[in-house]
Amino acid sequence: MKRRDFLKFTGATGLFILFRAPAMAAPQLVATRPAGYPLDFNAYLHIGADGRVGCSVGKVEMGQGNMTSLAMLAAEELDVPLERVDMLMGDTDLCPWDGGTGGSLSIWQFGPVLRGAAAEARAVLLQMAGERLQVPADRLEVTAGVVSVKGDPARQVGYGQLVQGKRIDRHLADVKPKPVSAYTLVGTSAPRLDTLGKVTGTARFSADQGLPGTLHACIVRPPAHGAALKSVDTSAAERLPGVRVVRDGNLVAVLHEFPDQARRALDLVKASFDGTPPALDDRTIYPRLADRAGGGKVGVQEGDLKAGEARATTLVEADYLNAYVAHAAIEPHSAVAQWKDGRMTVWAGVQAPFPVQAKVAEALNLPARQVRIITAPIGGAFGGKAAGPQAVEAARLALKAGAPVQVVWDRREEFFLDTFRPAAVVKIRSGLDAAGRITFWDCQVSGTSDREAEIGYDLPAKRFSSTGDGGDIGTSAAGLHPFPTGAWRAPGANTNVFARESHMDTLAARAKVDPLAFRLRHLSDPRVIRVLESAAERFGWAAGVAPSGRGVGVACGSWRGTIVAAMAEVAVERSTGKVKVKRVVLAQDMGLVINPDGARQQMEGAITMGLGYALSEAVRFKDGRILDENFDTYPIPRFSWVPAIETVLVPNPDLPAQGGGEPPIVCMGAVIANAIHDAVGARVLALPMTPERILEAIRKG
Amino acid sequence: MAQTIPFTLNGKMVRVTADPDRMLVWVLRYNLGLTGTKVGCGAGLCGACTVLVDDEPAFSCSTPLAAVAGKSVLTIEGLAKDGNLHPVQRAFQEHNAVQCGYCTPGMILAAYALLKKKPRATRAEIMAQLEGNLCRCGTYARILAAVEAAGQEMGGAL
DSSP: OOGGGSEEEOTTTOOEEEOOOGGGGSOOOOOOOSTTSOSOGGGTEEEOTTSOEEEEESOOOSSSOHHHHHHHHHHHHHTOOGGGEEEEESBTTTSOOOOOSOTTHIIIIIHHHHHHHHHHHHHHHHHHHHHHHTSOGGGEEEETTEEEETTEEEEEEEHHHHHTTOOOOOOOSSOOOOOGGGOSSTTSOOOOTTHHHHHHTOOOOGGGOOOTTOEEEEEOOOSSTTEEEEEEEOHHHHTSTTOEEEEETTEEEEEESSHHHHHHHHHTOEEEEEEOOOOOBTTTHHHHHHHHTTSSEEEEEESOHHHHHHHOSEEEEEEEEEOOBOOOOSSOOEEEEEEETTEEEEEEOOSOHHHHHHHHHHHHTOOGGGEEEEEOOOSOOTTTTSSOHHHHHHHHHHHHHTSOEEEEOOHHHHHHHOOBBOOEEEEEEEEEOTTSOEEEEEEEEESSOOTTSOOOOOOSSEEEEEOOOSOSSSEEOSSSSSSOEEOOSSTTHHHHHHHHHHHHHHHHHHHTOOHHHHHHHTOOOHHHHHHHHHHHHHHTOOOOOSOOSSOEEEEEEEETTEEEEEEEEEEEETTTTEEEEEEEEEEEEOSSOSOHHHHHHHHHHHHHHHHHHHHTOOOOEETTEEOOOSTTTSOOOOGGGOOEEEEEEOOOTTSOOOOOSSGGGTTHHHHHHHHHHHHHSOOOOBSSOOHHHHHHHHHHO | OOEEEEEEETTEEEEEEEOTTSBHHHIIIIISOOTTSOOSSSSSSSOTTEEEETTEEEEGGGOBGGGGTTSEEEOGGGTSBTTBOOHHHHHHHHTTOOSSOSSHHHHHHHHHHHHHHOTTOOHHHHHHHHTTOOOTTOOHHHHHHHHHHHHHHHHHHO
């Protein structure tokens, strides 16, 4: 019998009979949720006696604002004020399982899980209130967490009174979440819930635990990728007062109560390494990648490429290069581990607490239930804190040391151990017919995936192939690349959108057509068209054939279901090759928008961060050594770089919420490349577009 | 060799016995337990560790303890008074000028140092003051707006 049958009403008298079936004591978990997520809504929601709602999620807050938007979803479904929701995130003891935070999935994928749980909880609460107030549930309404009888508001009971802080033992199947049309909170801008601790310094990041007796670990690292520890002499370090040396297999660390003393001790460790570092550098990697292009897997092949090429009156062929870039979060990888009462607790800034729990358990040879990961607020991640090696290091050392151990990578370790966004070469061949339409498109991606290599342009013949091996999802081992690479805000897309949208611009210029009009000519997807037109309207796009000398550019892209279009205005100093990005307009259709100001914050942040991979960021390396070790030689965007930014949220509330954190960054390489071309007539084919490369492109014409 | 070094911290006199060469950030975080001051790059290149020494911004990762002897140090923990946020802190909240929040204490202190001297600082002056403070989340535009708003409030109060 289904739960909804329990309440049966006799319409004539308004009487209802409550079937207190025995099944009520033994809850049926009949709600459906995606694989891995607990079915019981109590795993996500706890109603306190004071009516506050505790909302537990396995997702983590790393700056992207999902704490606030998930709280909004719970508050909306439950009809409680947002300020009465307390979020608990990323604690493997207290939060329901989650596969990890990334891929712009918090709202797009997990949002429906939380909504479903909250909707079921609300329906159960209404049922309980109906019994308490002796009215059928359909005569009840909820205002700010108080259930009352419609038309008789004096008869009421609060969620807190109903539940008394206890676990709710009832369950209902097939409860539909609220329709979007009934939303009152979702879709309005809410202030972030996590700002107070962050502006007062009381927010505790993972290195801020202050556990008494904590030892700071500095770990012996190889000088180069491909090098392995051969021998180590720690005797001089051990002579420093208060220093302890802990060795667990290849993990060798010096520990001290103060990090500066631990660092001093590390400098006294004599270690030798062997192995064969890969004989590659940041120039020779490109021919290697180009050689592999075309050898990969064909993802899409449609139409007759040869016929398309035969019809073409203009052929355009180019190789687009993209560099390794660092995540470069300002907070280093940090973890504090404590072994106590047979359990290992690790406070760590990791994007995937549950997978990291499994890794720590495996490393310590413990069952997972004896490991707890507590995710502190994360000081930026961008894909670089998914695997959590620092949590494993801290746990291994704490187990051996018998004291809490803190591991905080220094900036050199950050650059050395980072799983960089992979460098890539994208070869595109395509052609135009006499009418200025594309006849074929052949795209070979080497070094990363072909994700977002196409956006649905009308291409009569097309082929997309890719070598993959960029660790686009998760992390790759060294293979095609000389060191591990991994996910970096919109993996694959920054590279592929840069290549595709640069190439579209070249085709438009060859066809002597305005680049916006050229794109629209090849588009039929109404969402992409609408987003491009929205950007153009805000930007005040005036049609012209590039290079017009104005320094304006356009690009569009998609990621995680969200469509973005960017327009930029740049000034290029011809004598130096220096670029100033003056203005960026970004329009975005992300479906239903949960927290518009939060979405805009991500858009502004992505535009700003994107200036770095577009203009300055490239990791230099040679023979396995990473030559950039800090922000002096690896410039990331700073205040003076910031252009005038305008964001446009293109309304599309009938589409469920799509990704928000990554999509707005994918156009930044292309839109600036296209604006530079429009300014000076020079096409830069490699990211980052440094002054040297721009000068070289200007010289080549 | 450890020495006992007196200085004023957030308005109160403290005496710290430690290696005088120890960088102030370690003293604050691990001798004194004030973890609001963050470590970013360890080399004065990111501004996350910014504190004020005699009202001037200093990178505490590159300022030895001995250098603050007898001076007055302000950290993020000392900015709110009696539970009331300083206008700069409030403006950061009101403008949602915080994402991950790791650079925030340093940003707020650097901005406060400028506005205390010159509440009506121009946008160019604010940018020049904050140029050494990095925010990887890219919240700069909002931080500028927040600092301008805070300046107006502080200027109005004079």
